[in-house]
Amino acid sequence: MAVTERRAHHDHRAGTRFPLPVPATVTETPAARYTWAVTRLALAWVFVWAFLDKTFGLGHGTPAAKAWIEGGSPTEGFLANSPTGPFEGFYHGLAGAVWADWLFMLGLAGIGAALALGIGMRVAATAGAALMVMMWAAVLPPENNPFVDDHLIYALVLVGLALVGAGDTLGLGRQWGRLPLVRRLPILK
Numbered sequence: 001m002a003v004t005e006r007r008a009h010h011d012h013r014a015g016t017r018f019p020l021p022v023p024a025t026v027t028e029t030p031a032a033r034y035t036w037a038v039t040r041l042a043l044a045w046v047f048v049w050a051f052l053d054k055t056f057g058l059g060h061g062t063p064a065a066k067a068w069i070e071g072g073s074p075t076e077g078f079l080a081n082s083p084t085g086p087f088e089g090f091y092h093g094l095a096g097a098v099w100a101d102w103l104f105m106l107g108l109a110g111i112g113a114a115l116a117l118g119i120g121m122r123v124a125a126t127a128g129a130a131l132m133v134m135m136w137a138a139v140l141p142p143e144n145n146p147f148v149d150d151h152l153i154y155a156l157v158l159v160g161l162a163l164v165g166a167g168d169t170l171g172l173g174r175q176w177g178r179l180p181l182v183r184r185l186p187i188l189k
Helices: 030-056 076-083 085-094 100-118 121-138 150-163 173-176 180-186
Strands: 005-011 016-022
Touching: 005 085, 016 085, 030 150, 100 121, 121 150, 173 180
Parallel strands: none
Antiparallel strands: 005 016
């Protein structure tokens, strides 16, 4: 919430003091808070949708026959065929590994849920940014730019969401932050 301080200003000519309002920082304005909150919810949907599509094969990125619940591997298709660049061998080695499938899917679900609820933003931002950087590194150099692609932008947005406390608006971030465990371990905020 925006807090406007009042600072006393001394008018040397008249010898009087009067308060001047100090504007809230840009990230504290209602427009900024709601913009960050809507951005958080939109990015939550990116993660939740990826989880749902890979789990149930909803046909957008994953056909029903390759759904995770049908025995398909959420990592195999991409990691076996798409990686390029200096980390190609590393990513090919992860393709289809059961532990990699579980970590990837738990990451998508956990990051998506945390963003949607506005809780655990620091952990979600860290995990989400790491996942995005790994996805960026899998296809170096990016197809449409020598360095930057949407994965790096998403990583930066995730960090921004955590820094501005985007979970507090249209989310449960404030209530979450008051929990004794979260107060004791601020990384969970």
